[in-house]
């Protein structure tokens with residue numbers, strides 16, 4: 146087990162500086178354009194693929210970093226560049242992690258390369274869980290997967306919504322109900338291979354922020370996928386369902402949901418994205434406050450401005466520490482006895498919303514225009530308190546974990 150450290154090692158510093166260079170030279174200059182276009186920034190993803198940032202190798206290297214700091218460090222730098230573009234770059238990774246976590250070695254080897262494509266022909270992937278009537282309440286999911294034993298195929302029907310890269314992805318990972326009696330324990334994940342008939346994009350959403358990231362509905366109409374597309378395989382699924390049915394019958398003790406443990410481990414990554422956006426806005430505000438003069442002196446010369454910056458920086462550093470702690474716990478298999486993963490996402494996302502709003506205030510009228518990046522950063526920051534579980538849901542998870550009570 147790696148000791149918890151707040152200092153990056155030499156190798157990590159090198160990676161961080163390299164990512165920062167890419168974020169500063171390639172992502173940030175393209176941010177305003179792709180925000181206005183509200184389109185997937187394919188040329189930037191391709192640049193990222195050429196230098197090796199958009200690849201499974203890079204993602205896996207950071208993911209398995211024993212200090213736990215690889216992913217948060219990478220997310221912070223890329224999202225410091227721009228949240229919408231960065232999400233277009235890391236969105237595939239979210240789907241890939243779904244396969245890495247639940248797939249067999251064969252599934253990992255077959256599908257993950259197809260999620261990324263290559264530098265000359267980049268592809269993206271989508272993870273589709275949310276539905277119009279199943280957002281925070283995952284257990285009300287309706288998309289159904291039925292096994293056709295004669296053909297060894299699964300048939301998927303339903304509508305997914307809010308899918309990052311939904312409909313434009315080469316590979317979709319779809320969560321569906323296989324046993325409606327078991328609530329969220331009766332769900333399973335499926336690969337939908339490229340060009341599978343029956344899968345189509347529904348409406349593409351026009352959003353408040355992260356507008357360079359594609360978000361859309363995914364409609365599944367009699368989508369047939371081979372049995373080999375069930376993540377983890379049929380035998381494992383049958384065993385899991387049998388255990389869940391047994392527990393449901395005996396009314397036995399509540400077992401920790403494996404999905405919840407996965408969320409605890411993945412939420413710090415979203416916290417790190419929020420830290421990146423918050424830090425970006427803080428840096429713009431600090432620079433502006435140091436150079437903008439009113440009443441014959443820089444505005445930072447007023448405690449009213451300087452104290453805001455002091456609070457902003459304090460909260461950003463506190464958020465990063467919570468994120469790093471939770472990421473270190475996740476990679477080292479530490480139990481999340483206080484829902485530390487949710488804690489880090491809650492605090493970092495709320496910090497990003499607050500800090501980006503303060504940055505607009507410090508820039509005054511300029512902050513409110515698209516001539517400066519902080520209004521975009523503020524629009525982008527609002528997503529962190531919504532996706533991967535809203536702030537209210539994080540509080541619910543933390544409170545339930547602390548109290549052991551079924552708080553509603």
Ligand SMILES: Cc1cc2nc3c(=O)[nH]c(=O)nc-3n(C[C@H](O)[C@H](O)[C@H](O)COP(=O)(O)OP(=O)(O)OC[C@H]3O[C@@H](n4cnc5c(N)ncnc54)[C@H](O)[C@@H]3O)c2cc1C
Nearest residue numbers: 272273274275280281307308309360531532533534535537
């Ligand atoms: C840009 C974007 C990208 C996304 N990407 C993906 C993706 O790639 N894949 C995917 O599957 N999903 C994705 N999502 C979906 C996202 O995870 C959901 O939007 C989120 O989980 C909230 O669900 P909801 O929107 O249905 O809100 P609801 O669940 O309807 O919540 C509405 C409000 O009610 C509150 N609320 C609900 N229940 C409770 C409760 N018990 N106690 C207190 N308050 C409560 C919520 O906190 C929220 O404030 C994305 C969403 C967006 C906006």
